[in-house]
Amino acid sequence: AETTTPEAQIAQGGASGVKNFIAVASGKGGVGKSTVAANLAVALAETGARVGLLDIDVYGPSVPVMFGIPIDEKPRVNEERKIIPLVRYGVKLLSMGFLVDPNNAVVWRGPMASSAVKQFVNDAVWGELDYLILDLPPGTGDIQLTLVQTVPVTGTVIVSTPQEVALADARKGIKMFEKTGVPVLGIVENMAYFTPPDLPDRKYYLFGQAGAQKLAAEMEVPLLAEIPLEQATREAGDLGAPVTVREPDSVAAGVFRELAGRV
Numbered sequence: 001a002e003t004t005t006p007e008a009q010i011a012q013g014g015a016s017g018v019k020n021f022i023a024v025a026s027g028k029g030g031v032g033k034s035t036v037a038a039n040l041a042v043a044l045a046e047t048g049a050r051v052g053l054l055d056i057d058v059y060g061p062s063v064p065v066m067f068g069i070p071i072d073e074k075p076r077v078n079e080e081r082k083i084i085p086l087v088r089y090g091v092k093l094l095s096m097g098f099l100v101d102p103n104n105a106v107v108w109r110g111p112m113a114s115s116a117v118k119q120f121v122n123d124a125v126w127g128e129l130d131y132l133i134l135d136l137p138p139g140t141g142d143i144q145l146t147l148v149q150t151v152p153v154t155g156t157v158i159v160s161t162p163q164e165v166a167l168a169d170a171r172k173g174i175k176m177f178e179k180t181g182v183p184v185l186g187i188v189e190n191m192a193y194f195t196p197p198d199l200p201d202r203k204y205y206l207f208g209q210a211g212a213q214k215l216a217a218e219m220e221v222p223l224l225a226e227i228p229l230e231q232a233t234r235e236a237g238d239l240g241a242p243v244t245v246r247e248p249d250s251v252a253a254g255v256f257r258e259l260a261g262r263v
């Protein structure tokens with residue numbers, strides 16, 4: 001039989017050339033996981049690291065919109081029928097959103113979603129990467145479990161807003177990862193405060209104050225970043241380029257670059 005070198009295996013597909021798998025997770029939806037995952041990915045790529053971003057939120061994929069990928073642009077397969085990620089802003093991208101019609105609701109059951117996750121990890125040409133960022137769906141269900149069973153997750157970043165309902169779910173998420181033996185790198189507090197453009201030295205704590213600090217202390221994990229609620233961040237997400245690329249001088253972009261230095 002033919003022997004396959006590690007280089008050949010990497011060229012054929014799969015994630016064996018990935019050094020670090022960083023999962024971006026949360027208990028609750030809508031707290032900014034995808035925003036954090038996308039900005040972390042581009043901020044790492046800006047440092048010269050080789051980066052991929054895999055969006056496995058089957059029920060609410062965000063990468064196509066956040067990276068401005070037209071509906072008719074889909075990843076191709078190579079001769080070995082391995083999926084070739086798209087590339088934007090120096091980041092290799094795959095998203096569940098590439099598989100489904102964006103105008104139709106996904107009605108997959110857990111096992112189907114789980115097998116799609118496995119395919120995107122094992123049957124895609126990721127090549128050699130320093131980081132593969134995984135944008136997870138909210139919660140602690142099938143997909144999260146499949147993921148930790150499919151890839152050796154290096155660490156997970158938990159995203160929460162300062163709100164009690166979000167923190168309670170974040171706590172559950174942290175416990176799930178700890179139970180499955182995945183290291184929790186820390187918590188990112190998103191929408192931590194709001195500074196009105198005409199009052200640049202004010203901070204308004206719309207969703208509560210210091211909640212994530214308390215959770216971080218309680219769970220004995222670091223607080224990795226506090227990201228402000230910022231119009232530029234929301235607009236960038238909707239306009240097809242993460243804020244770190246689109247508004248590199250914004251407060252959020254600075255915080256994302258610091259975060260990239262901490263993972």
Ligand code: ADP
Pocket residue numbers: 026028029030031032033034035036062190191227228229230231233234235237238252
């Ligand atoms: P999740 O992936 O957790 O569901 P998203 O990253 O999709 O959350 O964020 C939900 C919405 O909130 C998006 O429209 C996004 O642009 C917006 N958003 C996230 N973080 C911020 C922020 N720091 N400032 C302003 N808008 C934000």
Ligand code: MG
Pocket residue numbers: 033034035057060061062135136
């Ligand atoms: Mg999301």
